[in-house]
Amino acid sequence: MGEEKNFVTAKQVTSGMRFLPTGSALHKLSALLTLLLLIAAFSFTSPAFLSVNNGLTVLLQTSVIGILAIGMTMVIITGGIDLSVGSVLALAGVVAGLVIKAGVPVAPAMALGVLAGAACGLVNGIVISKMRITPFVATLGMMMIARGVALQLTGAAPISRLGEAFGLLGNGTFFRIVEMQPNGFPKVIFPGIPYPAVLLVLTALLGAYLLQKRQIGRHIFSVGSNEEAARLSGVNVDRTKIWAYTASGALAGLAGMVLMSRLVTVQPNEGVMYELDAIAASVIGGASLMGGVGSISGSMIGAFIIGVLRNGLNMAGTSAFIQQIIIGIVVIGAVYIDQIRNRN
Amino acid sequence: MLDTHASTTPLVQMSDIHKHFGGIHAVEGVSVDLYPGEVVGVLGHNGAGKSCLMRMLAGAMLPTGGEIFVNGQRADLKTPQDAKRYGIETIYQTLALANHLDAAANLFLGRELKTRFGNLDETRMHAETKDALRQLNPNFKNLKDPVARLSGGQRQVIAIARAIYFQAKVLIMDEPTAALGPSETAMVADLTLRLKDEGIGIFLISHDMHDVFDLCDRVMVMNKGRNVGTFRIGDVDKDDILSLIIKGALPDGWVPRGRTS
Numbered sequence: 001m002g003e004e005k006n007f008v009t010a011k012q013v014t015s016g017m018r019f020l021p022t023g024s025a026l027h028k029l030s031a032l033l034t035l036l037l038l039i040a041a042f043s044f045t046s047p048a049f050l051s052v053n054n055g056l057t058v059l060l061q062t063s064v065i066g067i068l069a070i071g072m073t074m075v076i077i078t079g080g081i082d083l084s085v086g087s088v089l090a091l092a093g094v095v096a097g098l099v100i101k102a103g104v105p106v107a108p109a110m111a112l113g114v115l116a117g118a119a120c121g122l123v124n125g126i127v128i129s130k131m132r133i134t135p136f137v138a139t140l141g142m143m144m145i146a147r148g149v150a151l152q153l154t155g156a157a158p159i160s161r162l163g164e165a166f167g168l169l170g171n172g173t174f175f176r177i178v179e180m181q182p183n184g185f186p187k188v189i190f191p192g193i194p195y196p197a198v199l200l201v202l203t204a205l206l207g208a209y210l211l212q213k214r215q216i217g218r219h220i221f222s223v224g225s226n227e228e229a230a231r232l233s234g235v236n237v238d239r240t241k242i243w244a245y246t247a248s249g250a251l252a253g254l255a256g257m258v259l260m261s262r263l264v265t266v267q268p269n270e271g272v273m274y275e276l277d278a279i280a281a282s283v284i285g286g287a288s289l290m291g292g293v294g295s296i297s298g299s300m301i302g303a304f305i306i307g308v309l310r311n312g313l314n315m316a317g318t319s320a321f322i323q324q325i326i327i328g329i330v331v332i333g334a335v336y337i338d339q340i341r342n343r344n
Numbered sequence: 345m346l347d348t349h350a351s352t353t354p355l356v357q358m359s360d361i362h363k364h365f366g367g368i369h370a371v372e373g374v375s376v377d378l379y380p381g382e383v384v385g386v387l388g389h390n391g392a393g394k395s396c397l398m399r400m401l402a403g404a405m406l407p408t409g410g411e412i413f414v415n416g417q418r419a420d421l422k423t424p425q426d427a428k429r430y431g432i433e434t435i436y437q438t439l440a441l442a443n444h445l446d447a448a449a450n451l452f453l454g455r456e457l458k459t460r461f462g463n464l465d466e467t468r469m470h471a472e473t474k475d476a477l478r479q480l481n482p483n484f485k486n487l488k489d490p491v492a493r494l495s496g497g498q499r500q501v502i503a504i505a506r507a508i509y510f511q512a513k514v515l516i517m518d519e520p521t522a523a524l525g526p527s528e529t530a531m532v533a534d535l536t537l538r539l540k541d542e543g544i545g546i547f548l549i550s551h552d553m554h555d556v557f558d559l560c561d562r563v564m565v566m567n568k569g570r571n572v573g574t575f576r577i578g579d580v581d582k583d584d585i586l587s588l589i590i591k592g593a594l595p596d597g598w599v600p601r602g603r604t605s
């Protein structure tokens with residue numbers, strides 16, 4: 001199966017060559033190739049890696065980082081950065097948990113959680129565009145504020161016993177096939193496609209649609225490409241930036257719902273350093289921290305490279321510390337390759 | 345002195361414009377007007393305040409004082425969008441294009457064409473861009489490349505095409521040829537005359553005396569933020585203009601050139 005996939009990429013590479021891919025298409029292609037090579041390598045080293053079950057596990061694990069990476073990519077394309085998503089994810093979870101405890105049903109509570117994330121993003125956007133604080137500093141501040149609020153509201157204690165319905169978003173599946181065995185025990189034929197994976201795909205499609213087909217996406221690219229030119233052309237630069245940070249905040253809120261629901265507990269100290277995985281996913285997928293370049297599809301490939309790396313290294317028994325080191329090297333490598341290509 | 349236009353209302357009238365940055369007086373009580381089908385050269389040293397004056401007309405900078413009239417009506421130009429609504433378009437030396445986007449995306453930036461469902465209408469934007477660019481330069485290729493890969497002349501053609509497409513009444517050209525080679529400069533000069541013939545009023549900032557004498561009907565010279573003289577091009581020669589630019593005054597004993605000898 002590994003061979004089959006490699007064959008497919010070889011074909012894509014040649015067809016890509018024929019149409020002379022632009023720099024970013026080439027980057028995406030090499031990222032995809034890297035992903036497939038990783039999959040091939042891990043299937044070789046640990047036989048359990050390439051199974052339906054493990055594939056779905058990777059999908060589930062990647063969904064949170066993937067959802068964060070969608071918002072992060074939009075922000076990075078504007079030439080900014082959002083360091084607050086990991087904390088905002090936790091705060092959104094805390095908001096949802098607290099209102100559920102106050103008697104609000106799960107669905108509206110989760111919507112409130114997402115809104116809380118969006119509100120944090122809105123504040124980021126306003127601080128950056130109206131107060132002219134650099135994105136790095138503004139979102140670093142929000143990172144600490146959101147985490148502080150989350151810990152303060154909960155006294156740093158997890159919120160549990162949120163009811164079965166709270167666990168549905170993170171643990172539910174489509175198309176799960178279970179067969180009753182003669183001995184009376186159920187046997188799982190197909191574990192089902194996790195809701196978070198479906199949510200990731202839907203969010204990614206929506207994100208790509210907004211970036212490629214809508215005016216807001218065009219404006220996001222123009223602001224990152226040349227902010228002054230965009231302004232002089234009549235683009236509302238402040239509004240565009242506020243939009244991007246609000247979207248990133250809302251998606252951080254959504255990722256928070258998925259993660260906390262999977263744990264069926266709200267953990268106010270969850271999501272630490274997730275922003276770095278999201279940034280890494282975007283950058284590996286070809287987004288440029290200088291702005292003006294990036295794509296949702298690339299960032300999804302980037303998210304899966306990180307997800308597969310983590311999962312594969314776990315299965316191979318590599319320690320979490322070594323994993324950090326390897327992912328750090330991969331990020332630097334991806335940016336380095338991008339720079340070499342841009343110099344040519 | 346300038347009685348030729350006495351009967352018509354000016355397209356643009358800037359009146360007693362001031363712009364201060366803290367203690368710096370970038371523009372000091374400048375008044376200037378512009379009529380349809382006229383090219384007015386805005387000349388002066390670096391730092392004389394030319395760009396500031398034009399940016400205020402383009403809605404990219406707010407005046408500290410003074411009034412702007414368009415077609416005789418007072419115009420409040422707070423944003424570039426406001427200026428564009430009055431038909432005021434601007435071509436900048438370098439800043440005007442988003443490098444990662446293609447020609448069509450740049451031409452329609454901020455004024456994108458949309459389909460019924462509110463999506464970007466790429467097909468129509470590309471078709472219109474192709475038409476607009478081919479009218480100016482039949483050899484225009486690479487329509488789908490990011491404009492970073494285009495030559496300076498091609499990039500300037502996009503900027504000019506944008507002004508024409510959106511039916512500029514007033515065109516501000518801030519050193520449009522500063523980054524161009526000789527043949528591209530000639531092309532831009534040629535386009536400038538074509539636009540003038542169509543009745544567009546043009547403010548041209550240029551340091552190139554050939555351009556100034558070939559293209560302009562009048563010149564306005566700025567020195568240290570002040571307007572030190574507005575003249576019909578026939579009334580001055582190169583030395584007069586240089587004296588205005590450098591000293592802020594005409595040579596001693598000057599008489600209008602057109603009226604002597």
Ligand SMILES: Nc1ncnc2c1ncn2[C@@H]1O[C@H](COP(=O)(O)OP(=O)(O)O)[C@@H](O)[C@H]1O
Nearest residue numbers: 365368370388389390391392393394395396397
């Ligand atoms: N945004 C700004 N902030 C502060 N000073 C400025 C700004 N823009 C221009 N200036 C100053 O105003 C003066 C006029 O500048 P400018 O209009 O660009 O001159 P020109 O285009 O004639 O070379 C210069 O002294 C310049 O330094």
Ligand SMILES: [Mg+2]
Nearest residue numbers: 391394395396
């Ligand atoms: Mg200037």
